[in-house]
Amino acid sequence: MNIFKSKTENLIELKNVNFSYGFNSVLEDVSFSVKVGDYIGIIGPNGGGKTTLLNIILGLLKPTSGQVVVFGKPVGQLKKERAQIGYVPQRLSQLDVNFPATVYEIVSSGRTALGNLFHQFTKHDKEEIEKAMEIAKISQFRDKLINSLSGGERQRVMIARALAGSPKVLILDEPTTGVDISSQEQFYQFLADLNHKHGLTIMFVSHDIDIIANEVHSLLLLNKKVISFGPAKDLINKDYLEQLYGNKINFTFHKH
Amino acid sequence: MLGIFQYDFIVRAFIAGSLTAIIAPLIGIFLVVRRYSLMADTLAHVSLVGVAIGLITNLNPVFTSLVTAVVASVIVERLRESKKVFGESILALFLSGGLALAVVLISLSHGFSVNLVSYLFGSITTVSALDIYIIGTVSIFILAAVMALYKRLFLISFNEELAVANGLNVRALNILLIVLAAITVSLSMRIVGVLLIGALMIIPVISAIQFKLSFFRTLITAVVISLISVISGLFASYYLNLASGGTIVVIALIIFCVSLIINRNK
Numbered sequence: 132m133n134i135f136k137s138k139t140e141n142l143i144e145l146k147n148v149n150f151s152y153g154f155n156s157v158l159e160d161v162s163f164s165v166k167v168g169d170y171i172g173i174i175g176p177n178g179g180g181k182t183t184l185l186n187i188i189l190g191l192l193k194p195t196s197g198q199v200v201v202f203g204k205p206v207g208q209l210k211k212e213r214a215q216i217g218y219v220p221q222r223l224s225q226l227d228v229n230f231p232a233t234v235y236e237i238v239s240s241g242r243t244a245l246g247n248l249f250h251q252f253t254k255h256d257k258e259e260i261e262k263a264m265e266i267a268k269i270s271q272f273r274d275k276l277i278n279s280l281s282g283g284e285r286q287r288v289m290i291a292r293a294l295a296g297s298p299k300v301l302i303l304d305e306p307t308t309g310v311d312i313s314s315q316e317q318f319y320q321f322l323a324d325l326n327h328k329h330g331l332t333i334m335f336v337s338h339d340i341d342i343i344a345n346e347v348h349s350l351l352l353l354n355k356k357v358i359s360f361g362p363a364k365d366l367i368n369k370d371y372l373e374q375l376y377g378n379k380i381n382f383t384f385h386k387h
Numbered sequence: 388m389l390g391i392f393q394y395d396f397i398v399r400a401f402i403a404g405s406l407t408a409i410i411a412p413l414i415g416i417f418l419v420v421r422r423y424s425l426m427a428d429t430l431a432h433v434s435l436v437g438v439a440i441g442l443i444t445n446l447n448p449v450f451t452s453l454v455t456a457v458v459a460s461v462i463v464e465r466l467r468e469s470k471k472v473f474g475e476s477i478l479a480l481f482l483s484g485g486l487a488l489a490v491v492l493i494s495l496s497h498g499f500s501v502n503l504v505s506y507l508f509g510s511i512t513t514v515s516a517l518d519i520y521i522i523g524t525v526s527i528f529i530l531a532a533v534m535a536l537y538k539r540l541f542l543i544s545f546n547e548e549l550a551v552a553n554g555l556n557v558r559a560l561n562i563l564l565i566v567l568a569a570i571t572v573s574l575s576m577r578i579v580g581v582l583l584i585g586a587l588m589i590i591p592v593i594s595a596i597q598f599k600l601s602f603f604r605t606l607i608t609a610v611v612i613s614l615i616s617v618i619s620g621l622f623a624s625y626y627l628n629l630a631s632g633g634t635i636v637v638i639a640l641i642i643f644c645v646s647l648i649i650n651r652n653k
Contacts, residue, residue: 191552240549243539244550286495
């Protein structure tokens with residue numbers, strides 16, 4: 132059941148995007164596109180511009196030059212559609228242990244930007260929220276406070292929050308930070324299910340090269356420039372990874 | 388016992404007090420969860436400048452302090468955004484700066500008066516009929532604003548980055564929140580007093596948080612605690628001849644301690 136399918140072919144399109152902080156260039160001439168149903172992992176060294184790239188797609192940062200088209204419109208012109216970019220941040224920095232909110236309240240905030248002022252949730256809104264909690268398997272935590280959950284459970288809450296906004300694409304920034312190793316594999320299985328079973332387009336930044344190489348369809352190798360973008364199985368080899376991380380690193384390849 | 392309501396000024400004090408009790412935690416909760424608790428106190432000290440202007444010009448001090456606090460709140464938020472001064476230092480700057488300016492203005496005119504003391508610590512005898520109209524109208528406005536913006540304010544308080552990514556106008560919402568706080572501070576001044584308003588906006592909220600409820604129920608609980616503090620405080624203030632603001636805040640503090648104790652194992 133492809134509940135998240137959209138008619139737009141290219142969901143996201145970047146053309147010759149450059150970004151710099153002052154004289155410090157972070158992204159150089161980045162072009163690529165994300166199509167409906169894609170499952171893309173972005174890898175690259177620290178400082179290679181991965182998070183900056185996500186922030187540009189999200190409209191949190193403006194590129195120094197170049198074009199960013201999301202859902203067929205320049206990202207700056209998106210209004211309520213922006214809520215349909217399901218974003219899961221790397222860490223919940225502001226979410227301190229005392230933030231007094233339940234899982235349900237946080238998941239439902241994924242639909243806030245879709246409504247007008249005074250908007251009360253309709254039956255449809257509530258169904259979408261319930262569905263998101265079911266998919267992320269957190270329905271049993273609905274009335275628990277967010278601070279009573281483990282790191283992995285909180286991450287699922289944040290994904291449910293993104294899903295509640297009926298997203299056309301899910302964007303995650305290093306989603307397994309703070310999640311223990313045994314939960315990591317479950318987590319990637321969960322993402323794969325979202326993509327395969329629900330047809331949701333997914334793009335995420337990760338350090339777990341060995342795990343994601345077997346999971347995603349495509350890899351974007353990023354170190355300021357796009358080193359390469361294509362099927363994961365073609366790119367996980369010594370040549371490309373040396374180009375990406377420099378040749379000082381030893382790579383061990385093992386079949387899973 | 389309810390003989391006290393035969394006096395008009397007491398009835399006015401209870402009306403103004405109840406309205407204040409409802410709106411103070413409504414705004415206060417968003418300041419608390421955003422680590423902005425001192426904002427209320429800062430705006431209160433700035434609004435004292437407005438009181439001084441009111442006393443000098445013979446305009447209604449609730450009105451002049453409202454205008455002053457709103458103007459100052461916008462400047463504070465602009466300065467915070469510009470990042471030229473650290474967030475916390477801006478509050479210290481305006482808090483002491485506001486008080487200094489108010490003191491200078493007041494000594495330029497008549498010097499300190501009994502009237503001023505009532506603004507500092509709250510008084511149940513000073514609420515005028517005009518105050519009731521101003522407080523009533525503005526309270527309805529604040530209630531409507533919080534209802535309209537509740538979901539948005541929740542999201543920016545939970546995570547500002549997510550709110551921006553979802554396309555909310557976070558800048559406008561931040562300014563609006565601080566302006567609403569400024570208005571609330573000016574309104575609460577009559578009953579609780581400038582030096583104690585911050586407490587009424589913050590203490591009921593942090594007491595309610597101890598119960599570990601949902602955000603919405605925390606908000607409702609805070610309003611209930613605030614109402615209990617203000618109403619019992621006004622009674623105590625009348626019968627024991629105490630300054631209303633201090634009495635109200637002491638009762639709120641007692642409730643805070645009780646909520647800490649009964650929720651210590653949660």
